[in-house]
Amino acid sequence: MDLPLFRHNRRDRSVAFKEYRSEGGFEALKRAITGMTPAEVQQTVIDSGLRGRGGAGFPTGKKWSFVPRDLPGPRWIICNCDEMEPGTYKDRVLLEHNPYSLIEGMTLACYALGVRHGFIFIRKGYEQAAENLARAIDEAKKEGFLGERILGSEHSIDIDLHLSAGRYICGEETALINALEGKRPNPRQKPPFPAVKGLWAGPTVVNNVETLANIPGILARGAAWFKGLAMNPEGAGSKLFCVSGSVKDRACVELPIGIPLGDIIDGPCGGMRLGKRFKACIPGGASTQFLTAEHLKVPMDYDPVAKVGSRLGSGGIIVFDQDHCLVEATLNLITFFARESCGWCTPCREGLPYVREILTRIETGYGKEDDIAILREHIKYLNYSFCALAPGAMAPLDGLLRHFEDEVREHIVKKKCPLKK
Known part of the structure; x- marks a missing residue:
């Protein structure tokens, strides 16, 4: 094509x-x-x-x-x-x-x-x-x-x-x-x-x-x-996908919009790294919710990705394998957003550092069960910010709690990251 x-x-x-x-x-x-x-x-x-x-x-x-x-x-x-x-x-x-x-x-x-x-x-x-x-x-x-x-x-x-x-x-x-x-x-x-x-x-x-x-x-x-370039009926055109993380070949590729997520990973990216298994990915840049292995057949277009609770966003796909701690990954992203906040409005200026603090406690073994409920509240509260930066920052946290709450809770119960020796 x-x-x-x-x-x-x-x-x-x-x-x-x-x-x-x-x-x-x-x-x-x-x-x-x-x-x-x-x-x-x-x-x-x-x-x-x-x-x-x-x-x-x-x-x-x-x-x-x-x-x-x-x-x-x-x-x-x-x-x-x-x-x-x-x-x-x-x-x-x-x-x-x-x-x-x-x-x-x-x-x-x-x-x-x-x-x-x-x-x-x-x-x-x-x-x-x-x-x-x-x-x-x-x-x-x-x-x-x-x-x-x-x-x-x-x-x-x-x-x-x-x-x-x-x-x-x-x-x-x-x-x-x-x-x-x-x-x-x-x-x-x-x-x-x-x-x-x-x-x-x-x-x-x-x-x-x-x-x-x-x-x-x-x-x-x-x-x-x-x-006619799209692979799905509601789509239009091609899309640039930049894939990073735990794939064999990291690359920026142009593909028909609507191509299934798994076909991107297994096709131009050569599949997962040797010995690694797909755990999750962020499909559209840092400000999008995690997708899991059950989403590998989802067409990579705006509406199909939105229907499963995430966003196509920029098309920046970050792939995580079974050995990646998604609490740590989410903390890393929240740290970036907290640093990049312009400080104009209270939800973003004050909320992002507080979410970062809670995730840091959980990742380092000092989290409490109540922290999960507090994180959920902040996903809602930060939607009242002046612009889309804070709601976007909450997207990976939303995906973490939606798909990997057990992993978060395991950090709290074991008082350490279960994926680190």
């Missing part, structure tokens, strides 16, 4: 501009500028069923449709490349091998929404990806695909690259907007939503790298083609 995102990749280097062009690159942009209206481009994305690949999975074309056409002043597009979700590295891999699909996709999005100026917000530490993007922007400008009157049309579009200082909270779209404006990256109150009042108070769309990189393929081959 000819999947769109990695089709231009070279093994050990980034694809060159001439190579990308020779393989059909920027043809979708030429077709849109010369033969499609902005409304037709937007409708094609709606018809494709593309959902946001950053984690939330919201329909991309529908998100674009929320931008009012009649508001005065400039409007903006921001590409979110603040990829700090533990277990997730797909955007880095994509950009280190091919920055051009993002540039083309972002330019198409600008055209569809009447945006003159877009920004790529990339985290510090992605130096190679940032270098590739800067080169790709310059090359696109020289060839007339960016800048003034692109391809001789009346449309002018520019893209700027912003290298962020980087914090996890910047992945939240309104915190990202504040950071881009030079402010402290706290989330903003919603409403108003960014589509109405975002960057510098103008209508703003924030899309993920993988989301925008899908746009050229959709425009080049059509909405029906994109839908």
